[in-house]
Amino acid sequence: MSTVVAEQASPTPESSDSGRKPTLREGAFGNARALTCRECGHEIPLGPHYACSECFGPLEIAYDFPAVTREQIEAGPRNIWRYKALLPVPDDIEQSPNMEPGFTRLLKAHNLGRTLGIDNLWVKDDSTNPTNSFKDRVVACALSAATEFHSKVFACPSTGNLANAVAAAGARAGIKTVVFIPSNLEKPKQVNSAVYTDSLVAVNGNYDDVNRLASEIAGEEDGWAFVNVNVRPYYAEGSKTLGYEIAEQLGWRLPDQIVIPVASGSQLTKVHKAFQELIKLGLVEEKPYKVYGAQAEGCSPVSVAYKAGVDAIRPVKPDTIAKSLAIGNPADGIYVLDICRETGGAVEDITDDQVREAIVLLARTEGIFTETAGGTTVGVLKKLVETGQLDPTLETVVINTGHGLKTLDAVSDQVGPAATIDPSYASFAATGIA
Numbered sequence: 001m002s003t004v005v006a007e008q009a010s011p012t013p014e015s016s017d018s019g020r021k022p023t024l025r026e027g028a029f030g031n032a033r034a035l036t037c038r039e040c041g042h043e044i045p046l047g048p049h050y051a052c053s054e055c056f057g058p059l060e061i062a063y064d065f066p067a068v069t070r071e072q073i074e075a076g077p078r079n080i081w082r083y084k085a086l087l088p089v090p091d092d093i094e095q096s097p098n099m100e101p102g103f104t105r106l107l108k109a110h111n112l113g114r115t116l117g118i119d120n121l122w123v124k125d126d127s128t129n130p131t132n133s134f135k136d137r138v139v140a141c142a143l144s145a146a147t148e149f150h151s152k153v154f155a156c157p158s159t160g161n162l163a164n165a166v167a168a169a170g171a172r173a174g175i176k177t178v179v180f181i182p183s184n185l186e187k188p189k190q191v192n193s194a195v196y197t198d199s200l201v202a203v204n205g206n207y208d209d210v211n212r213l214a215s216e217i218a219g220e221e222d223g224w225a226f227v228n229v230n231v232r233p234y235y236a237e238g239s240k241t242l243g244y245e246i247a248e249q250l251g252w253r254l255p256d257q258i259v260i261p262v263a264s265g266s267q268l269t270k271v272h273k274a275f276q277e278l279i280k281l282g283l284v285e286e287k288p289y290k291v292y293g294a295q296a297e298g299c300s301p302v303s304v305a306y307k308a309g310v311d312a313i314r315p316v317k318p319d320t321i322a323k324s325l326a327i328g329n330p331a332d333g334i335y336v337l338d339i340c341r342e343t344g345g346a347v348e349d350i351t352d353d354q355v356r357e358a359i360v361l362l363a364r365t366e367g368i369f370t371e372t373a374g375g376t377t378v379g380v381l382k383k384l385v386e387t388g389q390l391d392p393t394l395e396t397v398v399i400n401t402g403h404g405l406k407t408l409d410a411v412s413d414q415v416g417p418a419a420t421i422d423p424s425y426a427s428f429a430a431t432g433i434a
C-alpha cells in the first residue's frame with residue numbers, strides 16, 4: 001500500500017469530485033463490492049461518495065465476503081486488522097503506518113454487577129485505544145480510504161475524541177490534518193488534538209454548526225477527506241470491530257444485551273451490523289439480543305423520539321456535560337430507533353448529575369475512569385435496571401468509549417482528598433480513616 005503523503009500522491013480532480021469515478025487500485029477496498037443506499041438499496045461503484053444519487057439517503061458499504069473462519073481471524077494481529085476481511089481495506093493494510101487500534105479489554109464487572117444487581121455484566125473498555133477513545137477504530141478505516149482517494153488533507157468536524165484520533169493518525173501517516181471543534185470543548189480534548197496538529201480550528205458554535213461548516217468546506221475544497229462527512233461510509237465500518245471483538249472475546253458468541261452511547265448513532269448501528277454479519281458468516285450462533293442506546297438528558301433527541309413512540313427525530317440544541325455525545329441532529333438517529341425497537345431494547349437518558357455519579361461508580365467498583373460518555377452509558381444501564389427495562393438476569397455488555405482524563409472537570413468537584421493532615425500519626429489517626 002502506498003504511504004499517505006501528499007507529495008507522493010497528488011490529488012486528481014476525480015479523487016475529490018464525488019460526481020466522477022476515481023481511479024482505484026485493484027483490491028483497494030478488500031472485499032467491499034459497492035456502496036449501497038441505506039434507504040432505497042440503490043448501488044453505486046466504490047468511490048468518495050456518501051449520499052445516494054437517487055434519493056440522497058446515506059450510503060454504506062456492501063460486501064462479497066469470502067468464507068472467513070474463526071481460526072483465520074485468531075491468527076491475525078491483536079488489533080482491528082484481524083478483521084480486515086470484513087472491512088473496506090486492502091489486504092496489506094497492516095503495512096501502512098497507522099495507530100493499530102482495537103482488541104481492547106473486555107472485563108468481567110463483578111463489583112459493578114453486584115452493585116447494580118446484574119448477574120453477568122461485562123465492560124468493554126475502549127478507553128485504552130491509542131488516543132483513549134473508540135474513535136481510533138473508525139479513523140483507521142477512514143485513513144485507508146483517504147489514502148486510496150489520494151486525499152491531501154485529513155479532516156473532521158468533531159465533538160472532541162474524533163479530533164484527537166484524526167490528528168494523531170494523520171501525524172503518524174504523514175498527511176496534513178485539519179480538525180474542527182466547538183470552541184467550548186473541554187480543554188484536555190483541545191490539547192489532545194493541538195499536540196498532534198498545528199491546524200486545530202475552534203468554531204464558535206455547537207457540533208451541528210461545526211458539521212455544517214465541514215460539509216461546506218468539503219464542497220468547496222478539492223482533495224479534503226472529512227472522515228465523517230465525505231468518507232463516512234468507509235469510516236463508519238471501523239465501528240463494526242467493536243462488535244466483532246465483543247463476540248470473539250466472549251468465546252465467539254453474542255451477549256444477550258448491550259448498552260451503547262449515542263451521539264450520531266453510528267457506533268450503535270455498526271455494532272448491530274457486526275453482530276448480523278457474524279451470524280451470516282456462521283462465526284457465531286444466531287440468537288436474539290437486545291440493543292440499548294444511552295443519551296444525556298441535555299441532548300437526547302433519539303431517546304425523546306423513542307419514548308414518544310414516533311419515527312421522526314426532532315433536532316435539539318445540546319446543553320449537557322456529556323459534550324462528546326452533544327450532537328443535536330444525529331445522522332443515524334432513525335436507524336438507532338429501528339434497531340432498539342426491533343431487538344426489544346430501548347433508548348434512555350439521564351441527567352448530568354447522574355452522569356457524574358456513574359463516572360464515580362464505575363471508577364470505584366471496577367477501577368475504570370471513564371469520560372462523560374461512559375458515565376452516560378453506565379448511568380443509563382443503572383436506570384434501565386431500576387425501571388425494569390433491562391433484565392438483570394441476562395448477560396449484559398456495557399461499552400466505555402472514552403477516558404476520564406479527557407473530562408476531568410466533570411468530577412473534579414465531586415472527588416478529592418478525604419482529609420488534609422500534618423505528617424504525623426496522630427494527625428492521621430484523628431481522621432478516623434484507619
Ligand SMILES: Cc1ncc(COP(=O)(O)O)c(C=O)c1O
Nearest residue numbers: 263264265266267324373401402
Ligand atoms: C466517547 C464517545 N462515545 C460515544 C460517541 C458516540 O458515537 P456516535 O456518534 O457513533 O454515536 C462519541 C462521539 O463522538 C464519543 O466521543
Ligand SMILES: [Zn+2]
Nearest residue numbers: 037040052055
Ligand atoms: Zn437511495
